[in-house]
Amino acid sequence: MLHQLASIPRRRTYLLVLLLLAFHPGAKPQTFQNFIRQLTLASASAEKDTLVARYVLRHGAPVVESTSVHFIYRGSGKTAAVPSEINGWHPFSSPMVHAEGTNFFWRTDTLPIDARIEYKLWIDSNWILDPLNPRRAKGGFGENSELRMSGYRESTADREDPKTERGAIDTLSIESAILHRRYPVYVYTPSGYTEGMLLPSIYVTDGGDYLTLGRMDIILNSLIGEKRIQPLVAVLVDPRTDPKSPSSNQRMIDYAASDAFLDFLENEVTPFIQKNYRVSPNRRDRLIMGASMGGLISTYAVLRREGFFANSAAQSPAYWQADSAVIKLLDRIKQTGGAFYIQTGTIHDTQVEARLVSRLLREKGGKVTFEEFHEGHNWTNWRSKLDRILTHFFPYP
Known part of the structure; x- marks a missing residue:
């Protein structure tokens, strides 16, 4: 095993160790900043794809860290944005960063810890729901993707109880x-x-x-x-x-x-x-x-x-x-x-x-x-x- 690791270039060895540590049963969740740093250090497209795939699988989307929220998208497209209630649903004021050499885009915003918002993704001028986020919210103009910060608490009054008598x-x-x-x-x-x-x-x-x-x-x-x-x-x-x-x-x-x-x-x-x-x-x-x-x-x-x-x-x-x-x-x-x-x-x-x-x-x-x-x-x-x-x-x- 040591001989095999020695034959791998130093940068790739570093990335391999990071990936093994990230998926160790006792590993702490990786911060988004560290993930982006690793993605930047990676040189080969295959390494970048592996980093992205494993991060998305482990963390889902959006990624909430205290009062920061990281919107992420992985898929086809040359340009991406996050129109939402934060920016008045204006895609041009909410562009995502494209990670070079990947099909991965990201954007970071700051919200109160108990906030809840609705948003969509804007991929090559097309409005779509966030494919990585299963949460949906219905509104007067159809469905939106939903973000709940960690301190948000929802009401339970609209949950239908079969034991409750109906009007x-x-x-x-x-x-x-x-x-x-x-x-x-x-x-x-x-x-x-x-x-x-x-x-x-x-x-x-x-x-x-x-x-x-x-x-x-x-x-x-x-x-x-x-x-x-x-x-x-x-x-x-x-x-x-x-x-x-x-x-x-x-x-x-x-x-x-x-x-x-x-x-x-x-x-x-x-x-x-x-x-x-x-x-x-x-x-x-x-x-x-x-x-x-x-x-x-x-x-x-x-x-x-x-x-x-x-x-x-x-x-x-x-x-x-x-x-x-x-x-x-x-x-x-x-x-x-x-x-x-x-x-x-x-x-x-x-x-x-x-x-x-x-x-x-x-x-x-x-x-x-x-x-x-x-x-x-x-x-x-x-x-x-x-x-x-x-x-x-x-x-x-």
Whole structure:
């Protein structure tokens, strides 16, 4: 064996020893910096390929080291980048380094230790999911690859327990004389919904997405079943005149500080709900909520219709939209007695405007709960925070 090692050039002997040590049962995980150093020292393509193959097999992707994350790609392509929530999904601002003599690319970024983001790879101008990362996150524009830093902790409220009693969902359609179109509406009623006391209600914008991507019915089943919140009725209003047709989505019109949409909720949807379901008519038992543009209209609804909506929850609210209507309205009004729950991510999300609106609401007398999370503008973020909103407004007595 010694004779065989002696016949191998010194550089190759060094690399062979490193590889043997790396895969020894008691070996510590190799740092990314050391791996890149070894890759640079290797001269032959076969040696480089072996180093890359074994590193990828051992570490997977992305590679997280404390607050550093190393995105890696191994495959065909001349150029590679990592468009993500870190860089606003701009591939030209996130190029990967190509390791010479290999088909290996890498890029290092820094994130808070409890962060979670979504990303894709951009290979020769083609958008792809990370083939080395099995984690996926579904969103309004399809799937993305998902990165979780070591300190990230996910909510378990959306995990379906077969032992939990399920509520029911009625699929309705309401013809609006105000908006001149028919609206899909989904109504959730809790398990055990029978004649008796009147229940609080939630009016949810982007209702179809909150069911499919937000898993709201499963979260409600879980929280009600565990007696973390009181039973309630959820009215999920969908902005698509045809739920199967994305082009029929009216959210950019209806949620852009539209008083006509608020008229629709107050004068057409709510009377129908109160006639056909056991919901409390008290405005303090009524919450309106939504994400992004839905967060904008939810805050706007309480400011404009405080006699009807007393509570709102906004997730990553797009307050800069509609010509900053919410901010301008807050400049005009003297005070508000509403309760506002505002959540935002800190990674290319709505943090700046959300902080500003939260401060203005407090100055006007509003009861504000404000939270920031090291995440981006996506449905996994919003879904995982729903339990915090629901337990805040509807705690179990």
